[in-house]
Amino acid sequence: MKTVIRTPETHPLTWRLRDDKQPVWLEEYQSKNGYAGARKALTGMAPDEIVNAVKDSGLKGRGGAGFSTGLKWSLMPKDESMNIRYLLCNADEMEPGTYKDRLLMEQLPHLLVEGMLISAFALKAYRGYIFLRGEYIEAAVHLRRAIAEATEAGLLGKNILGSGFDFELFVHTGAGRYICGEETALINSLEGRRANPRSKPPFPASSGAWGKPTCVNNVETLCNVPAILANGVEWYQNISTSKDAGTKLMGFSGRVKNPGLWELPFGTTAREILEDYAGGMRDGLKFKAWQPGGAGTDFLTEAHLDLPMEFESIGKAGSRLGTALAMAVDHEIGMVPLVRNLEEFFARESCGWCTPCRDGLPWSVKILRALERGEGQPGDIETLEQLCRQLGPGKTFCAHAPGAVEPLQSAIKYFREEFEAGIKQLFSNTHAIGGIQPNLLKARW
Template sequence: MSLTSFGPANLIKRSAETHPLTWRLRDDGEPVWLDEYQAKDGYAAARKAFADMAQDDIVQTVKDAGLKGRGGAGFPTGVKWGLMPKDESMNIRYLLCNADEMEPNTWKDRMLMEQLPHLMIEGMLISARALKTYRGYIFLRGEYTTAAVHLRRAVEEAKAAGLLGKNILGSGFDFELFVHTGAGRYICGEETALINSLEGRRANPRSKPPFPAAVGVWGKPTCVNNVETLCNVPAIIGNGVDWYKSLAREGSEDHGTKLMGFSGKVKNPGLWELPFGVTARELFEDYAGGMRDGFKLKCWQPGGAGTGFLLPEHLDAQMYAGGIAKVGTRMGTGLAMAVDDSVNMVSLLRNMEQFFARESCGFCTPCRDGLPWSVKLLMAIEHGEGQPGDIETLLGLVGFLGPGKTFCAHAPGAVEPLGSAIKYFRPEFEAGIAQAKPGVPPLARPIVIGA
């Protein structure tokens, strides 16, 4: 599967007017370095922001455009920017790019960083100007070794061109940018765990409030944004709010475009920049080409392992946060996974929950103990050794690990696919329930009150 798989030629005709994130991509998949990037209007938006716009005007433009975070949570970016303190005496503040892309089945940020590193740097430069941050860090997933090489080269190119460092574009504004590779923990996708890791601490989420905008890196005001989120900023500043809002399909409450994809046993797995509001069916059938010959679509996840399963009849849902919420789950990262009819859902969920249990930071009891319990139960069911009441116990864990029940959103995301799998495919779980054999003690089971 190519990271630059953009579907049939008659469907994708990328241009600056319709594909602000991907129109500069090379057909050969090689990185777009500084000279080529500037020849394709690169850093023009940054020059506009520095020469023609007040810092508060940049924040207001992003807010008016309705840009939302592209990491999965979907929080309005302009609102987050507006939380940064206005007090000019607080001159030490930081901008962090969350590039710790460890959500299973998600690789959109990797493509942007490997092939368009200057787009992200330009987005960070404009954002730093708006937020009055003098230093930025790209917190990069440690396994993204190619992205690290490309980003570091792009940072050096930008420094040599006077686009990073001291007195950028003669404005008197200074901004230093560093690439920091992480040690490989899924929990670092949570912004405060990322901050702790950057500081050299254990990657545990922090209690909020205070929020990072008030107390972040080394106790200073900090803004954390996702890679794809920052890559939207140059186009918004360059082309304006009305243009950006016009990109989405009718009916979508989200604005702009989104990197979406489909993996699994589809004919054309890949990644595409599409307008918010496109239907999942269009993404699945027209771009991903439907299922490979000999396979049938059983169910699908709309945006990473932490989103709930949906059925084939849900493919008519529009791909935006509210559209996917209408059919019972979250859009997440927007990179969908097709599950074919040969897959046993118990085995699939056991594999997923093992990942989430391993990646728990262990700070709070529901997550630390609840996720391993779910794995233990699923393993028993998978081997036909489940006992009556195990499914009810799993559903009890889904409730006790749900939103608002744990210290951060790790556990709620982990159990969302489990709850949906039992909802739609309960007979597969029931098939693994067997009566205990005479003389064989039952496996130890967690006590779940009210299950």
């Protein structure tokens, strides 16, 4: 397995990580060029210059959508009379198999604080909130200490670094709902409302938290900002050989020898991550399939492992890069119980606001449970395929249901014979359906 040698030039996010995995507090962070980007931005740049620099850098959102960060920032109103603005950090990391933001918040809390400070200055936002997954207790403690340290050092609060800019930052813990990863549901929850997604327009940039202009960015996205300002746009673009600039926290989970995550340049192939960093599959296990970026992304096969991990390449293959923390599936795991488990999660986490999602996802779970027991009926697979179409993009109020059916539709596409094995009339005749053994219908984790 490869040994990662982290340097400021190649690993802008993680080079400050300590070997003992303890958090990097203010004194140590500043000794390693911490807040250099903030000092440069607040004392020598205009807000519009920062927005343009981030736009020119090619930084894309790291929460999964991959939208241009600078372009998103530029959508905030130019009207100076709208002096109440908010910057929200989406730290509600509840995607199964994803833990990249947790690493940054627990071990490098000042990196996020600095990223939010620069971003708030660029957006002219006077207050920021880190909307944190409630289960991330250690991250909450570390972030609050980092905020206190920064406030005492004059890096938060009034007239920061003599710039005349005021910015307060708070940690707000969620109540454990996956839907709060959707930015308008997050805003509703922050306001104390039921966590339903909002209709768009209006978009948060014009009417977000408490009806004021609001920008919502992911943890990893904001953590990229300090290095861009400190080292320059050209440097950031040259880290990667891909169309996507910079680095990304990528990883593999599942029954691999060395599950984990690593900061790697865009364009690194999935096979390289799996074999060179994650060590390949455990002894005796054969690789079967993988999800590139979380539970809500389409399965791909071994034939796709040589794809570069970048938004466009994974998209053209029929999936999404998502969070870039992949899950490997081995030959002992049946796709029906695996997908049933995923769909149970998504059905449980539906906010219930729109009928297709509220009723469609539990219906898919019901059919999958029957197939898992070998009691499926003819037409069940076609019904699942119809559900996937009816819950697809543009058919529901938000992106929850379209993401939820991605693993289902792709599992049927690549492993249809395993679903056919669960149909009652075929259950005892495995030869007629490709030799799939009934034990693959049982969960093996």
